[in-house]
Amino acid sequence: MKHEALFERFSKRLKAQVGQDVYASWFGRLKLHSISKSVVRLTVPTTFLKSWINNRYLDQITTILQAEDPDILKVEILVRSASRSARPVASEDRPLIAEAAPSAAAPMSFPRGSAARETGKVASFPMSLGTRPAAAGPLFGSPLDSRFTFDSYIEGPSNRVALAAAKTIAEAGAGAVRFNPLFIHSGVGLGKTHLLQAIANSAVSSARAPRVVYLTAEYFMWRFATAIRDNDALTLKDSLRNIDLLIIDDMQFLQGKMIQNEFCHLLNTLLDSAKQVVVAGDRAPWELESLDPRVRSRLQGGVAIEMESPDYEMRFEMLKRRLEIAQQDDPSLDISVEILSHVARSVASSGRDLEGAFNQLVFRKSFEPSLSLERVDELLVHLVGTGEAKRVRIEDIQRIVARHYNVSRQELVSNRRTRVVVKPRQIAMYLAKTLTPRSFPEIGRRFGGRDHTTVLHAVRKIEDLITGDTKLCHEVELLKRLINENNA
Numbered sequence: 001m002k003h004e005a006l007f008e009r010f011s012k013r014l015k016a017q018v019g020q021d022v023y024a025s026w027f028g029r030l031k032l033h034s035i036s037k038s039v040v041r042l043t044v045p046t047t048f049l050k051s052w053i054n055n056r057y058l059d060q061i062t063t064i065l066q067a068e069d070p071d072i073l074k075v076e077i078l079v080r081s082a083s084r085s086a087r088p089v090a091s092e093d094r095p096l097i098a099e100a101a102p103s104a105a106a107p108m109s110f111p112r113g114s115a116a117r118e119t120g121k122v123a124s125f126p127m128s129l130g131t132r133p134a135a136a137g138p139l140f141g142s143p144l145d146s147r148f149t150f151d152s153y154i155e156g157p158s159n160r161v162a163l164a165a166a167k168t169i170a171e172a173g174a175g176a177v178r179f180n181p182l183f184i185h186s187g188v189g190l191g192k193t194h195l196l197q198a199i200a201n202s203a204v205s206s207a208r209a210p211r212v213v214y215l216t217a218e219y220f221m222w223r224f225a226t227a228i229r230d231n232d233a234l235t236l237k238d239s240l241r242n243i244d245l246l247i248i249d250d251m252q253f254l255q256g257k258m259i260q261n262e263f264c265h266l267l268n269t270l271l272d273s274a275k276q277v278v279v280a281g282d283r284a285p286w287e288l289e290s291l292d293p294r295v296r297s298r299l300q301g302g303v304a305i306e307m308e309s310p311d312y313e314m315r316f317e318m319l320k321r322r323l324e325i326a327q328q329d330d331p332s333l334d335i336s337v338e339i340l341s342h343v344a345r346s347v348a349s350s351g352r353d354l355e356g357a358f359n360q361l362v363f364r365k366s367f368e369p370s371l372s373l374e375r376v377d378e379l380l381v382h383l384v385g386t387g388e389a390k391r392v393r394i395e396d397i398q399r400i401v402a403r404h405y406n407v408s409r410q411e412l413v414s415n416r417r418t419r420v421v422v423k424p425r426q427i428a429m430y431l432a433k434t435l436t437p438r439s440f441p442e443i444g445r446r447f448g449g450r451d452h453t454t455v456l457h458a459v460r461k462i463e464d465l466i467t468g469d470t471k472l473c474h475e476v477e478l479l480k481r482l483i484n485e486n487n488a
């Protein structure tokens with residue numbers, strides 16, 4: 001408690017010193033991890049933020065904390081999520097001129113944090129500026145990951161529409177704008193970055209050579225903040241205005257009023273001049289509540305496509321494809337179809353978990369040549385159990401809530417608006433949002449084809465009620481227990 005109070009005072013002072021806007025951009029997601037002896041550990045969700053704060057604000061942060069408690073000698077910034085820590089760093093050391101992309105023959109799987117991965121995500125393109133000579137140069141950024149192509153992207157029911165839209169855009173000539181802006185959203189590790197980079201890789205290598213920029217929202221923030229600091233924002237804006245295809249990844253991380261204003265201008269300029277924009281985020285544009293309403297509204301004006309988790313066949317194909325690529329480097333590598341199939345069945349959560357599972361297998365294979373299925377289970381225990389078998393289903397939520405409130409499941413998804421049905425329906429929607437990774441529109445569809453705003457309203461309402469109504473809070477907790485027991 002004492003530590004939390006200290007952190008709260010520190011946050012207030014920091015906000016007062018740097019201003020609301022800068023604070024929201026860089027420190028809104030800063031959390032206290034621990035204070036032990038004289039060391040304060042703070043966490044942020046991404047490597048980029050860690051690097052930015054370490055480079056620019058560490059001294060200021062240390063001074064403020066020492067003013068609060070003179071025993072504090074050191075402050076450390078850590079990345080709090082393992083999956084995010086694999087993100088590449090958009091550091092100031094990053095060359096602003098694009099470099100040659102890594103070899104296409106490189107294996108598709110690579111250890112987290114490897115140099116290849118580090119340069120893979122935050123990237124833009126060598127831009128061949130139409131008929132202009134190469135010396136006209138790239139705008140900014142570093143290479144794309146050449147392994148993220150359409151060829152290495154496995155198609156299936158969960159991503160078919162998104163893939164088709166992506167290919168159409170990659171193939172369209174400059175000016176031939178489709179679905180603008182295209183917004184692709186999904187849970188983590190389901191292939192958004194891969195797809196976005198495949199669009200970029202394909203577009204830049206086409207004969208038309210459009211001017212393409214791919215960057216994460218965080219890189220955009222960093223690049224703009226740096227340009228503003230260096231009084232160079234006009235040059236940056238000018239160069240961005242002249243591109244044909246803008247691809248922005250991880251939109252949910254775009255923060256800060258000033259930066260969002262800049263992004264909004266850029267978006268308006270590109271869309272109004274019929275330039276294609278592709279954006280990806282971890283949820284639909286209308287659910288990105290931290291976004292400036294004007295940005296949200298422009299993004300909503302295009303086409304939003306959700307990607308779901310890959311099914312068994314897709315997962316199996318992904319593993320097979322990874323093995324083929326890895327075998328190009330090491331022809332002696334042999335993993336049986338039985339093992340691949342077993343892994344595809346047990347690791348059902350995301351492409352990223354499959355990638356982790358595959359890397360683990362390759363690593364183990366080098367000193368345990370004959371892996372049994374039991375041994376595979378042991379090795380992948382941390383990834384197994386997040387799969388389909390364990391996933392909470394909306395149908396189960398509806399069934400359990402309906403039984404608890406003595407209404408039928410049909411009534412829950414019907415149009416009836418009587419109080420006896422409305423409250424259980426809203427609770428079921430709330431539970432669907434909190435216990436499953438489903439989006440608002442998806443939940444709306446599963447509740448009799450309701451609009452996503454109805455679900456949003458229900459979730460907010462129950463959230464509000466729970467804070468003041470202990471009885472309801474207990475009811476909801478009981479329902480959560482029942483649902484989890486049903487799923488155990």
Ligand SMILES: Nc1ncnc2c1ncn2[C@@H]1O[C@H](COP(=O)(O)OP(=O)(O)OP(=O)(O)O)[C@@H](O)[C@H]1O
Binds near residue numbers: 154159193194
């Ligand atoms: N359909 C697919 N075919 C081949 N590989 C895939 C597919 N979907 C995901 N992957 C692989 O899974 C890993 C994670 O994918 P990616 O980074 O694109 O996910 P993401 O949705 O951008 O995740 P995040 O939300 O964390 O940014 C990558 O190695 C990617 O190549």
